[in-house]
Amino acid sequence: MPKIDLPYLLDFCPLQTEDFTRIHEFFTNLKEGKFTTTKCKSCGEILWQPRVVCPHCNSDEMEWIDLPQEGKLFAFTEVIHGAPLGMEDDAPFSIGIVDLEDPKMKVLARVDDAHYEDLEFGQEMRLKIITLEDGRVWFRWVRK
Amino acid sequence: MRKVAIVGGGLTKFGVRKATYKELAQEAGKAVFEDVPNLDKKDVDSLFLGSAASDRMAFQSYPAPLVAEQVGVQPNKVIMRTELACASGQAAMRAAYGSIASGLSDIALVMGVEKMNTPNMAETQTTMAAVMDREWDGVNGMSAPPFFALVMMRHMHEYGTTREQLGMVSVKNHDYSASNPFAQFQKKFTLEDVINSVEISKPIRLLDCSGITDGAGGIVMTSEDRAKEFTDTPVYIEGLAQCNMGSLVSNLPSLTTWKPMKKAFRAALMMAGKDIYDMAFAEVHDCFTIAEIIAYEDGGMCKKGEGGKFIEEGNPYVGGRLPVNTHGGLLGTGHPLGATSIAQTVEVIEQFRGEVPEERYVGGEWALTHNLSGNANVHSVLVFRRGG
Numbered sequence A: 001m002p003k004i005d006l007p008y009l010l011d012f013c014p015l016q017t018e019d020f021t022r023i024h025e026f027f028t029n030l031k032e033g034k035f036t037t038t039k040c041k042s043c044g045e046i047l048w049q050p051r052v053v054c055p056h057c058n059s060d061e062m063e064w065i066d067l068p069q070e071g072k073l074f075a076f077t078e079v080i081h082g083a084p085l086g087m088e089d090d091a092p093f094s095i096g097i098v099d100l101e102d103p104k105m106k107v108l109a110r111v112d113d114a115h116y117e118d119l120e121f122g123q124e125m126r127l128k129i130i131t132l133e134d135g136r137v138w139f140r141w142v143r144k
Numbered sequence B: 001m002r003k004v005a006i007v008g009g010g011l012t013k014f015g016v017r018k019a020t021y022k023e024l025a026q027e028a029g030k031a032v033f034e035d036v037p038n039l040d041k042k043d044v045d046s047l048f049l050g051s052a053a054s055d056r057m058a059f060q061s062y063p064a065p066l067v068a069e070q071v072g073v074q075p076n077k078v079i080m081r082t083e084l085a086c087a088s089g090q091a092a093m094r095a096a097y098g099s100i101a102s103g104l105s106d107i108a109l110v111m112g113v114e115k116m117n118t119p120n121m122a123e124t125q126t127t128m129a130a131v132m133d134r135e136w137d138g139v140n141g142m143s144a145p146p147f148f149a150l151v152m153m154r155h156m157h158e159y160g161t162t163r164e165q166l167g168m169v170s171v172k173n174h175d176y177s178a179s180n181p182f183a184q185f186q187k188k189f190t191l192e193d194v195i196n197s198v199e200i201s202k203p204i205r206l207l208d209c210s211g212i213t214d215g216a217g218g219i220v221m222t223s224e225d226r227a228k229e230f231t232d233t234p235v236y237i238e239g240l241a242q243c244n245m246g247s248l249v250s251n252l253p254s255l256t257t258w259k260p261m262k263k264a265f266r267a268a269l270m271m272a273g274k275d276i277y278d279m280a281f282a283e284v285h286d287c288f289t290i291a292e293i294i295a296y297e298d299g300g301m302c303k304k305g306e307g308g309k310f311i312e313e314g315n316p317y318v319g320g321r322l323p324v325n326t327h328g329g330l331l332g333t334g335h336p337l338g339a340t341s342i343a344q345t346v347e348v349i350e351q352f353r354g355e356v357p358e359e360r361y362v363g364g365e366w367a368l369t370h371n372l373s374g375n376a377n378v379h380s381v382l383v384f385r386r387g388g
Helices: A024-031 B021-035 B063-071 B085-102 B121-129 B144-159 B163-177 B191-195 B259-272 B289-298 B307-312 B329-333 B337-353
Strands: A036-040 A062-066 A070-079 A093-100 A105-111 A124-131 A137-143 B004-011 B046-050 B078-082 B107-114 B199-202 B215-223 B235-244 B281-283 B366-373 B378-386
Touching: A024 A036, A024 A062, A024 A124, A024 A137, A070 A105, A070 B144, A093 B144, B004 B021, B004 B085, B004 B337, B021 B063, B021 B107, B021 B215, B046 B063, B046 B085, B046 B337, B063 B078, B063 B107, B078 B085, B085 B107, B085 B215, B085 B235, B085 B337, B085 B366, B085 B378, B107 B337, B144 B199, B144 B289, B144 B307, B163 B191, B163 B289, B163 B307, B163 B329, B215 B337, B235 B259, B235 B337, B259 B289, B259 B366, B259 B378, B281 B337, B289 B307, B289 B329, B337 B366, B337 B378
Parallel strands: A105 A137, B046 B078, B046 B107, B281 B366
Antiparallel strands: A036 A062, A070 A093, A070 A124, A070 B199, A093 A105, A124 A137, B004 B215, B004 B235, B107 B215, B235 B378, B366 B378
């Protein structure tokens, strides 16, 4: 059997350009160092992840707002075995949920440079923006 | 609305099977029809197939007609596949219930078939990670073990649940699966075995996890007035409920209090006019040890935060206040997603008929089964009564 590269649609990371998604601005913002999401212009709800239609009031009028790039660690784990394709070589890696203060919301992401034993409840974390080999961007947490 | 009965069922051996998806379906069909010998296959007018991920793990879309051909039925009322991840089998039962209760179907074959072991385990793990919101959770390496690890560490932090109490769930369920002929793990383990097993996603260890399992099963469902043609001990579905809240992990109302579980248990029991302690036993979705601890709490068996104490004091054992997972649970028997609910239901049938080994026999008149799916954001509950 020939070795098959991971097909694009089995890749976990979202397609990020204007051709594929209506929230491409999230990714261009991230490239510029800004962590953002959408806020509904009609009912004022802040939505995570970014949306094109508000699930509360059905409005499709959205504005982009900046999110804080730091927060406190709420829960965490370290994946030792069972990582999916494309992440097997990364294991062990940690994952954390971080509480943001304003707006109050939780953001889950990988936690870089820390094993489970290095992490504590309430620990101060900051966002780290990463660039994939093909130019796509994503975000992770690191200890402050 | 007609009352709905289950008149029989059967399972394949669960485990790492040297058999394909279709072969598992054939084996399950044989087991079902042998358990309901008075049923003529020509009278099966509907097929409901629970299959969570045949598209990826067996590279097979559109599996319902494929399974119909494998088992030799030609449905002429309803044929469909249901997908609800770990609760796909109960979703099929729920669809069959609605179809029979409404009078659309008379005799339904309800099957669950799943082939999870492939030559490359990372393939299976990829499929499981895609049960999460693939773009915003799966992308971060989220899958079932890391999700339940977050739940477990928070539960230990908030309520003081101990490593030992969690381990007791695994020991109990393997004790029961040891005498269950279809179980993936027919082997007992000690608390030390559980606590020292391989780390999967900290703090979850291997024996906190259910298996990656190939397996299939089926049951026959019909209306109350037809049930006695096939069995002296029909099992009636007297209550059923489901509740969903949320999808993305960050947005869940709570990691450690499963509100949709509380609602689904309450609504299903209310429909049956019963209390949780009217149940002779309960088969709950112990995909991980922490899930059974939370089921004690949010299923209404004990106060919030006291799930660890509940098992420590001996309540969920055969002979205890409310036996839980008498068939060995998912931890002991394995978790072939679509077939899991069917295996729980077969346990109810066998308990009511008195066909289980003495050491885990409970019997009784009432029982409950529960499945969670995904990141515990959907809970599905069925309440059964022994007929005949």
